[in-house]
Amino acid sequence: MSAATKEKLLEGALRTLVEQGIAKASARTIAATAGVGQGLIFYHFGSVDELLAAACRFGAEQRVARYRERLAALNSLTELLEFARSMHEAERAAGNVAMLGQLLAAGQSSPVLAAATADGLGLWIQELESVLSRLLAATPLDGYADPAGLARATAASFIGIELYEGVDPQGAGSALDALEQLAGLAAGLEGLGSLSQRVVRRGLRRGAR
Amino acid sequence: MSAATKEKLLEGALRTLVEQGIAKASARTIAATAGVGQGLIFYHFGSVDELLAAACRFGAEQRVARYRERLAALNSLTELLEFARSMHEAERAAGNVAMLGQLLAAGQSSPVLAAATADGLGLWIQELESVLSRLLAATPLDGYADPAGLARATAASFIGIELYEGVDPQGAGSALDALEQLAGLAAGLEGLGSLSQRVVRRGLRRGAR
DNA sequence: GTCTATACATGGATAGAC
DNA sequence: GTCTATCCATGTATAGAC
The missing domain is CATH 1.10.357 (Tetracycline Repressor; domain 2)
Structure with missing residues (x-):
């Protein structure tokens, strides 16, 4: 479902920023933290x-x-x-x-x-x-x-x-x-x-x- | 000569940081700004x-x-x-x-x-x-x-x-x-x-x- | 000792599968 | 509409040329 994925990504982005800093906040890292596929970031948000x-x-x-x-x-x-x-x-x-x-x-x-x-x-x-x-x-x-x-x-x-x-x-x-x-x-x-x-x-x- | 290259790199790094920010401060970008080969960063400084x-x-x-x-x-x-x-x-x-x-x-x-x-x-x-x-x-x-x-x-x-x-x-x-x-x-x-x-x-x- | 050409890793973005 | 497999750009690092 779309809304769930979006929220996972938002939480994943926040966790990544807090725990690893902006330097590590790549699409791959965030997606891994969120537990979803990397391409979904671009589908749901357009860009990192x-x-x-x-x-x-x-x-x-x-x-x-x-x-x-x-x-x-x-x-x-x-x-x-x-x-x-x-x-x-x-x-x-x-x-x-x-x-x-x-x-x-x-x-x-x-x-x-x-x-x-x-x-x-x-x-x-x-x-x-x-x-x-x-x-x-x-x-x-x-x-x-x-x-x-x-x-x-x-x-x-x-x-x-x-x-x-x-x-x-x-x-x-x-x-x-x-x-x-x-x-x-x-x-x-x-x-x-x-x-x-x-x-x-x-x-x-x-x-x- | 070594000293000249090192200084070019230092100036290039400063200019890159000021003009483009840390996000763009990669080995390639800095070396280009300094006008030297990219690998020299690692030879002279070990890492970016x-x-x-x-x-x-x-x-x-x-x-x-x-x-x-x-x-x-x-x-x-x-x-x-x-x-x-x-x-x-x-x-x-x-x-x-x-x-x-x-x-x-x-x-x-x-x-x-x-x-x-x-x-x-x-x-x-x-x-x-x-x-x-x-x-x-x-x-x-x-x-x-x-x-x-x-x-x-x-x-x-x-x-x-x-x-x-x-x-x-x-x-x-x-x-x-x-x-x-x-x-x-x-x-x-x-x-x-x-x-x-x-x-x-x-x-x-x-x-x- | 100094530098360049090249290998390998990571990242952004999308075409096309479901 | 949602997602995955894949492509290409960018990045780090080093083996070997000079």
Whole structure:
């Protein structure tokens, strides 16, 4: 049956990307992982790139859906930071972040993969952006920080650090620690009194140019 | 002559990586770019991966050397920020950041490339770390922010954003803008009076856990 | 020691079988 | 409509020529 084969291929593509990387994600390897004939990729998806693109969108939607309601229920940057830590750890373990990194790199020279990766990343960014714009409003950063830009910077940075982890686990650990400290700084602003907040705002205006 | 061929191959590998990405960086393609026979890669470097590894170290050293003295001459975070902007723009245009991204992704499943990329990135990180630890000392972040971790986070984040730019130029632009605002915040702290600095320090201690 | 011609492996894609 | 057997391009690696 067609639908079953298509899904086997999507799962096979995801598993191959996560376990062996884009370099090994050939039609033959993916088909073997999926347990189907190699030619089926071209029948069902047209090309390897298009299968990978479909798998990217499929996988990202699957993963983001896991967190959507819980993100909407958060009430402070501190809570977000706490939640983000466990979320990142879970996605890292699932190999999802590294997979996006692989596709992102491949997307540099494949328009099909570029569009798919932008879409997949976009799902994460959308969630981040909406929770950030809701929560930043309660801090002195309101009106100063741009939630859309921050969401994109955060998503891209995590992917960069995750890729970095693959070549220097210890260095990546210290990078994540440093960012957590920085995020904790912003979260700490929530707890300041109104006088201190005013001082901070003045500092921000001066820092801006 | 041997040395000339080796250098042609190193340059050819760099050009291929920058212009066509890791996916096209095969022995045939690189050799064609370098204008030499394909088999020479294996004679001089043993394998394609080892050539790419050598090229990565070669290229990173070349690029970092350009900035070493100028970074050492900087005297404030504001100056650093200004300089970093032009430096990043120049490297971006040269394709160097994207190349590191390509190698970083490939390094996930190739120990040889992983080691080389870690080394290449390490050169940038080393420069960043030394200038950051020197300049952060003059701000309220002194003792709070970890220069080693920040340098690694910065380098990895820029690579992530650069890869992101390949699939969503506009989104990457807003991400960079947001980070510049954030960096400007830290730079602004330099100009605060001692009372305000004390308030900020108190906030930081509260934000830390 | 340096390089080229050639062998062998893997990958993408499709014509045609069911 | 679904799938398999087969073709051709591209890739790695080396035996042997110079």
